[in-house]
Amino acid sequence: MNVRRSRRLIPVAAVTALGLAALTACGSSAADGKNSDGKLDVVASFYPMQFLAERIGGDHVDVTNLTKPGQEPHDLEVSAQQRAQLEESDVAVYLKGLQPAVDEAISQSGISTKVDAASLTELEEHGSEVGGHAEEHEGHDHGGEEGTDPHIWLDPVKYAEVAEGVGKALEKADPDHAADYKKNTAALVKELDQLDTKFEDGLKNTDSKVFITTHAAFGYLAERYGLTEEAISGLDPESEPSASRVKDLQEMAKADGVTTVFYETLVSDKTAKTLATDAKLTTDVLDPIEGITEKSKGDDYIQVMESNLAALQKALGAK
Numbered sequence: 001m002n003v004r005r006s007r008r009l010i011p012v013a014a015v016t017a018l019g020l021a022a023l024t025a026c027g028s029s030a031a032d033g034k035n036s037d038g039k040l041d042v043v044a045s046f047y048p049m050q051f052l053a054e055r056i057g058g059d060h061v062d063v064t065n066l067t068k069p070g071q072e073p074h075d076l077e078v079s080a081q082q083r084a085q086l087e088e089s090d091v092a093v094y095l096k097g098l099q100p101a102v103d104e105a106i107s108q109s110g111i112s113t114k115v116d117a118a119s120l121t122e123l124e125e126h127g128s129e130v131g132g133h134a135e136e137h138e139g140h141d142h143g144g145e146e147g148t149d150p151h152i153w154l155d156p157v158k159y160a161e162v163a164e165g166v167g168k169a170l171e172k173a174d175p176d177h178a179a180d181y182k183k184n185t186a187a188l189v190k191e192l193d194q195l196d197t198k199f200e201d202g203l204k205n206t207d208s209k210v211f212i213t214t215h216a217a218f219g220y221l222a223e224r225y226g227l228t229e230e231a232i233s234g235l236d237p238e239s240e241p242s243a244s245r246v247k248d249l250q251e252m253a254k255a256d257g258v259t260t261v262f263y264e265t266l267v268s269d270k271t272a273k274t275l276a277t278d279a280k281l282t283t284d285v286l287d288p289i290e291g292i293t294e295k296s297k298g299d300d301y302i303q304v305m306e307s308n309l310a311a312l313q314k315a316l317g318a319k
Contacts, residue, residue: 037062040174043086045094045102046073047291048153049117051301052166053093056184060177061170064089066102070293072266073098078105086111091173093117093166098150113173120165121158123148126219154288155220156199156305160192195305199225202309207317210256212249212281214263214272217288227316232261232271250279260315262286265295284311 039062044050046067053063066082067073078101086092086109095117096103106114126149152158167185171178203225211222216231230249252258260282263272269283276283287296289304297307312318 040091040170041089042091042093043089043111045092045099045106046076048159048289048301049093049095052117052159052163052188053091053170055188056163056167056181057170058180058184060174060180061091067099067291069291070266071291073290077101083109091115091169093169095150095152097123097148113169115166115169117152117162117165118150121152121161123150123152124220124223125149126216149216149219151217151288152220153301154218154305155224156192156196157224158220160189160196163188163192191302195302196224198306199309202313202318203227203316205319206313207319208257208259209316210252210258211286211312211315212253212258212261212272212275213286214261214267214269217264218286227312230258232275246275246278249275253279253281257317258315259317260284262311262315264288265293266290284315286311 039060040057042053042057042061042063044053044063044065047065047069050063050065053061057063064085066078067076076099083105086105089111091113092106092109092111093115094102094106097118125147152162163185167181170181174181199221209226210228210230211218212230212232214231215233216229218229221227222229230252232245232249258281261272261276261279262284263269264287265285266288273283275281285297286308287304289296289301289308292298292300292304296304298304
């Protein structure tokens with residue numbers, strides 16, 4: 001049975017309290033911490049954090065992304081140059097648990113404001129099979145153990161909660177521009193709420209509720225909109241599926257009317273295409289938006305999410 005959650009899991013006030021409790025703010029004046037341009041130096045761990053920092057910070061921040069476009073975030077190793085850059089920065093925005101090397105580098109740095117996105121919303125345990133349909137398949141091989149799922153940015157509601165926390169952090173780090181950060185945060189949250197509505201309306205009536213992906217990045221999205229994600233691999237995009245998992249997916253695809261196997265732009269599509277060929281299914285891209293490259297179907301998070309919605313509607317037979 002599919003269980004829909006409320007569209008806002010944590011009230012704004014609770015997010016604010018949670019976020020501020022997770023921050024280590026500088027005790028000196030904001031002006032003391034700014035760069036020569038009078039802006040806050042912000043380091044983002046990977047693209048979804050960069051997007052938040054840039055949209056909320058606006059003209060008052062200089063944002064550097066530790067993960068280069070096209071680089072798989074899970075594989076990032078922090079260089080000596082990047083560690084030095086962290087020491088010179090005012091704010092770090094990251095997602096603890098996604099990139100262990102980043103977690104270590106930030107914890108060891110003397111950076112004044114550390115914003116952990118994972119502390120700003122509720123994380124859940126997910127495996128290879130996520131959503132209401134998973135309850136019907138408890139006897140199947142799920143292809144790996146469950147673990148804490150870091151992919152919160154693929155749920156617009158959770159991402160909005162993180163945005164609110166990042167906004168509060170920037171307000172505290174740079175009170176001179178708090179009004180601008182508050183305004184920018186509100187505008188972004190409104191945009192994310194609109195995106196949430198598009199997904200909810202666009203996926204409400206479909207022929208199927210089940211979709212197959214290469215790795216389990218879309219569990220939060222699936223739960224939010226009453227879908228089931230069946231991942232070939234688990235939360236680790238580099239893990240190899242067992243033979244029984246592949247066979248199980250082939251049988252499930254036939255039983256549930258699955259038409260499409262989704263792959264992503266930053267990891268190999270070999271396994272997805274092999275499964276699709278064997279099961280006589282088509283393939284398409286469902287982008288986990290871990291980075292924006294020339295292969296991305298959109299220039300920013302919002303545009304790529306809208307492309308993801310269109311791909312899901314096509315695959316699931318939206319009416």
